Amino acid sequence: MNPESFRAIVHDWYDPLYRFALSLCRNPDDALDLTQSAFHKLAANAGRLREDNKAKSWLFSTLHREFIDHYRRSRRFPSTSLDLVAEPSHESPRPPGSSLDAADALELLDALDERYRAPLSLFYLESFSYKEIAAVLDIPIGTVMSRLRRAKDQLRARLENGAANPGESLPFPGKVDHG
Numbered sequence: 001m002n003p004e005s006f007r008a009i010v011h012d013w014y015d016p017l018y019r020f021a022l023s024l025c026r027n028p029d030d031a032l033d034l035t036q037s038a039f040h041k042l043a044a045n046a047g048r049l050r051e052d053n054k055a056k057s058w059l060f061s062t063l064h065r066e067f068i069d070h071y072r073r074s075r076r077f078p079s080t081s082l083d084l085v086a087e088p089s090h091e092s093p094r095p096p097g098s099s100l101d102a103a104d105a106l107e108l109l110d111a112l113d114e115r116y117r118a119p120l121s122l123f124y125l126e127s128f129s130y131k132e133i134a135a136v137l138d139i140p141i142g143t144v145m146s147r148l149r150r151a152k153d154q155l156r157a158r159l160e161n162g163a164a165n166p167g168e169s170l171p172f173p174g175k176v177d178h179g
Contacts, residue, residue: 001046009055010039016126017059023121024067026110034070038063060128060136064118071114108155116151119144 017038021031038059042049049058109117118137122128134141 001049001052005052006043006046009042009052009059013056013059014039017063019125020060020118020121021063021067023109023125024064024114024118025070030070034063034066037066041066057132057135060122060126060132061138064136064138067114108158111158112151112154116147116154119147120151123148 014035018031018035021034021038022028025031025034041062042055042059049055109120112120119133122133122136123130128136130141130144133144137144139147
């Protein structure tokens with residue numbers, strides 16, 4: 001890969017890749033590290049990438065694998081700074097029927113488990129097709145479709161329940177009763 005091609009790929013995919021990383025890890029510094037790591041791996045393995053048009057899928061897949069590796073390491077070796085521990089919030093939930101702004105939507109997205117957040121982010125924030133998501137996440141298309149459905153069901157249930165506490169994780173619903 002020549003330097004001009006590499007610059008063009010960075011120019012085209014840096015922002016979408018960073019947004020995907022941020023949707024996964026929810027930390028701007030970690031998202032920058034993941035994004036930089038993906039481009040570093042692209043530069044180191046550029047000879048193995050035969051077509052520049054395959055860079056999008058390769059970058060998103062690489063970033064996702066890096067996130068999973070980082071997540072596994074952090075679960076095995078957790079570290080928490082007491083300065084970063086937030087005080088519990090005693091705010092009342094958002095009243096049903098009130099409007100949802102972008103910050104609320106991102107907060108709801110952040111509350112999803114990573115296995116649901118990743119395909120939802122790729123589909124709605126990055127406009128990936130089911131096939132592209134399956135390639136990036138290395139899962140079958142049917143799994144992509146079921147995870148998107150479950151993620152939407154969890155978000156719908158959360159919205160119908162007034163989006164309880166922001167820090168509270170979302171349970172996996174067996175089925176959502178829609179009426």
